[in-house]
Amino acid sequence: MAEIALEHITKRYDDGYEAVKDLNLDIADGEFMILVGPSGCGKSTALRMVAGLEDITDGELKIGGQVVNDKTPKDRDIAMVFQNYALYPHMTVRDNMGFALKLARTPKAEIAQKVNEAARILDLEQHLERKPANLSGGQRQRVAMGRAIVRNPSVFLMDEPLSNLDAKLRVQMRAEISRIQQRLKTTTVYVTHDQTEALTLGDRIAVMRAGVLQQVGAPMELYNRPNNLFVAGFIGSPAMNFLPAHIEGDVVKLPIGDVHIPDALRARLQAGPGGGRDGVIAGLRPDDFEDASLISGESAGTTFRTKIDVLESMGSEYYAYFTVEAEQVDARELQELAEEAGTTDLPGREGTQVVARLEAASHVRQGQEIELWFNAEHLHLFDPENGLSLLAE
C-alpha cells in the first residue's frame, strides 16, 4: 500500500519536445486514479515515468513517501499491465504469472499457491498450462492482470489495458478490473483515452492535454463542473454542445433563445473569474435537454421549438440532432478535440448541430418540429479567449 506523489514532473526529450509539463498530482493510498486524454497528451509518458521505464527530466516522484526518481522499476514495488499485454510467449500462463516471484526467489510452493489464487480470482484455472498464443484476447488480458496481481505490489499501473478487446468484452473487463481493485485496495494508476472508461472506473480522473494537466477530480465533478472547454468537450458522450452566447444582465442570450440565469448559477458566475464580460461560449450537455411535454411547469429552464433533423433511437433514450442558426464555436481546445475524434473532415453545414438526449417516453419524430426544454441550472459558460470556465467551483 502506498500513495504516489508527482511533484513538478517534467519529461523533456533530447530534441526539446516536452511530453509532460510540470505535472503535479497526488494519488492517495488505495485510490483508483485515471489519466485520460487524447493520444499524445503525455498520459502514457507520465505512467511510464511512474513505472521507471522512462527517465524523469525534472521534478520529484514519490511512492510511499520515498523519492524513487533514480530507482529501477524493480525497486519501486509496482506491477504494470501493458496495452498489448506483453506476455512472455515462450512461457505457460502459470510461468508468466509466477515469473516475478521466481525472480524474487520465492519458494516454489508459495509461488504455486499465489498463482493458483490469482488464477481463481481471474477464472484462469483451466488455462494455467497453456501458452499465450493459444488464448483468446480476453484470456490474455486476464493473464496480464494476473501477472500484476500475484506480486501483491503496492501500486498497479495500467496502460490502456482494455483497448485491444472488442466492445462487449471491454465492458465486462471494465467491471472486472473495478471489482479486483476494490477487493485488493491497491493504489492504481490507469491510463486510457476513453472517457467512458475513465468515468466508470476511476475514483478520480486527471485529464491531460498536450502534456499539461487540465483538471483532477471525481468523475461527477468533472462532468458537472468542467473547468475549461477541453475538459467539458472531452468528458461525456455524446459530447457537450457549444454555442456562442451573450450575457446581458440576468439573461444569457443563446441562439436557441434567451435563458434567465437561475440564482445558483448567478452566484457561481459572479464568484467566477470572468465577471462582467458579455461574449461567451455556452456549453449545453445533451442530457440537460428534454421533451418539453415531459417537464412539469415549475422547473427552471427555457423552452424552444426546433425541427429534429435526425433521431437516433437507443431503446432507453433518443438522441435528437437539430440545427441551430449560429456560427460554429471556434476555439483551439475544441478544434483539438475535433481533430482527435476525426470530425474535422465532415462536410461543413450551415449553423451548428446540437444533440439532445430525450427520454424514451417522448413522442418525438424525425423531421418534425418539437418543443424542447433546456435545464438552465446546468448551463456551462466559458471564456472564448482562454477557454476557462466562467463559473466558480
Place this chain on the structure above:
Amino acid sequence: MSVKARQRTGWSLAFVVVVVVSLVPVFWLIMLSLKTPESATDGSFIPHHWTLHNYRDIFNQTVFTAALRNSIGIGLISTTLAVLLASSAAYAIARLDFPGKQTILAVALLVTLFPQVSLVGPLYNLWRQIGLFNTWPGLIIPYLTFALPLAIYVLSTFFREIPWELEQAAQIDGATPFQAFTKVIAPLAAPGLATTFIIVFLICWNDFVFAISLTATNAAKTVPAAIAQFPGVSQFTQPIGDIAAAAVVVTIPVMLLVLLFQRRIVAGLTAGAVKG
C-alpha cells in the same frame, strides 16, 4: 484446362526443373562416391559395381579423420564465439541508442565486403611470426572476423522483431537487464540464434581460402583443404572416388543441422506475445 489448373501445371513444371537442376550434382557426387576407383571415369551415371570402398578408404586415412576433427572443432568454436559475441552486440544495436551505432553497422558491413584473398598473404606471414600458423586459433580468428558482421546483422533484425514491451515487462517483474536478456529475449530469439548459428557454421565449414593457406598439417587442416590434397592409391590414379566420398561425408552434418533447426527457424516463436 482452366486457367488455374494450367497455372498449377506450369508452376509444378518449373518446380521440378529447379529441383532436378540443383540436385543432379549432389546425386552425381553420391554415385561417384559409390563407384570403384577403376570405374570412376567410365562415363555412366549409375555405378556398375556398388561399393562402399571409398568411404572405408577415407576413414582409414588420418588425413581425412584429422581434417574432419579439425573442421568440426574449429567450426563449432568459431560459431559459438561468433554467436555469443554477435548476440550481445546485436542486442545493443537493436535496443539502445548510442552515438556511433550507425558507424558500427557500417564498419561491420565494410568488413564483409573485404576480399578475403587479399588478406591471406599478410596473414600467412604474420601467423608464422607469432606462431599461429597451422593452429586452430589461426583459423578461428579470421573466421570470427568475417562471420561476426554477418551474425550481428542477422541477429539485430531478429532482436528488433521482439516487442520491446516484453523486456519492459521483465524489468517491471524485477529482472535485471541480464536476466531479461537470458530469460526472455534469448529464448524468443532462439530461432534467430539457430539461423545465425547455421549461417556462421556454414561459412567456417565451407571456407577454403584460409584453410589451404594458413594450415600445413593434420594439426589444423580442415576438410575442404584436405580433400584437395588427397593422395591417390598410386601416383597414377586420380583419387576421384575418395574426393566424392569425402564431399558426401562433409555435406551430411550440414544437412542434419538444417533439418534439425528447420522447424524452429520457420515457426517463429513470437506468435502470441502481443495481441493477435
